[in-house]
Amino acid sequence: MAEDSPKLIIISGPTCSGKSVLAVELALTLGGEIINADSMQVYRGMDIGTAKLPSSERKGIAHHLIDIVNPDQEFNAALFLVHAIPIIKDLHSKKIPIIVVGGTGLYVRTLVGGLFNCPPSDLELRQNLWEECEKKGPSFLYQKLSRLDRKAADSIHPMDKIRIIRALEVIHLTGYQFSELTRKHSFSDKRFSTLNLCLNVDRQVLYNRINRRTISMIDSGLINEVEVLLQMGYNSKNKSMQAIGYRHIIGYLKGRWDLDEATRLIQRDTRRYAKRQLTWFRADPDIIWMNPDSKPDIINKVMTFMATET
DSSP: OOTTOOEEEEEEOSTTSSHHHHHHHHHHHHTOEEEEOOSSTTBTTOOTTTTOOOGGGTTTOOEESSSOBOTTSOOOHHHHHHHHHHHHHHHHHTTOOEEEEOSOHHHHHHHHHOOOOOOOOOHHHHHHHHHHHHHHOHHHHHHHHHHHOHHHHHTSOTTOHHHHHHHHHHHHHHSSOHHHHHHHHTTOOOOSEEEEEEEOOOHHHHHHHHHHHHHHHHHTTHHHHHHHHHHTTOOTTSGGGGSTTHHHHHHHHTTSSOHHHHHHHHHHHHHHHHHHHHHHHHTOTTOEEEOTTOHHHHHHHHHHHHHSOO
16 A cells, blocks of 8 residues: 555445435544445436435535436446546545545445456347346346355345346356455455444334335425436436336336335335345445444544554
8 A cells, every 4th residue: 555545434334324414524523525435326316316415414515426427327336436536636635534425335345445357248148138137027137146146146136137137247257156256356456545434223223214214205206306307318227217216116107006105115125225235344344333323433433543644
């Protein structure tokens, strides 16, 4: 690691654990700025369903990598890296503390340790997998991935066609499990000094928060937000519109289920997502688990980290 490597304060954790609010409090304390590491908050026009912190609650703190692409544009861990590195370098040169916040574990891990080398895409293989997905549904391919690589499947949503297909593609091309390749790489190309704090909320408390927030999102206009996006020409074929909340409201608008059922499904799938996030974070030995209610302990760890020479 370089002698003057940038320091990153990372606030991760499952959805609804209070990451965004804590990050703002730390940024106010340190005079820092925030870099978003949530894979959905990068999309413009998707505010309520992605739980973006309203501008009024950001308290004047600069938030980077929010609202940077349209819902039909590609965004992934590699692109996240491309966008984040120049911002980190600029903030570091200005001696501005850097706080990375988000629940997308792959983005955080990629930022900290880099990407491992994957084989190039095989267009014929990928086309065959897509056709299989269209004929038999994503759940069929997800079950196949679960049989071949349970750990990889646990970290991917059963409806995330792109990541399911890519994992199957890598397994076919390399003969190795996708999760094993990730483990072997260990994301060891470390370029930053990091303090990786993960918020640990009691499971039942977390689930209750998720249930309440889902209702709040509906009451705050999630249905209208989805309607506007559909009117703009975005649809369920866009990866962003397949996300939790958005695909459920599309189903409601198309008459697949009533609003009560859509709400129940959003709550259920968000709880399942939180469980997968926790599985991912628990596999990271560098994470320090913190109680989000113990603000003095968190601030003490952060101040000690910032005062330590790299």
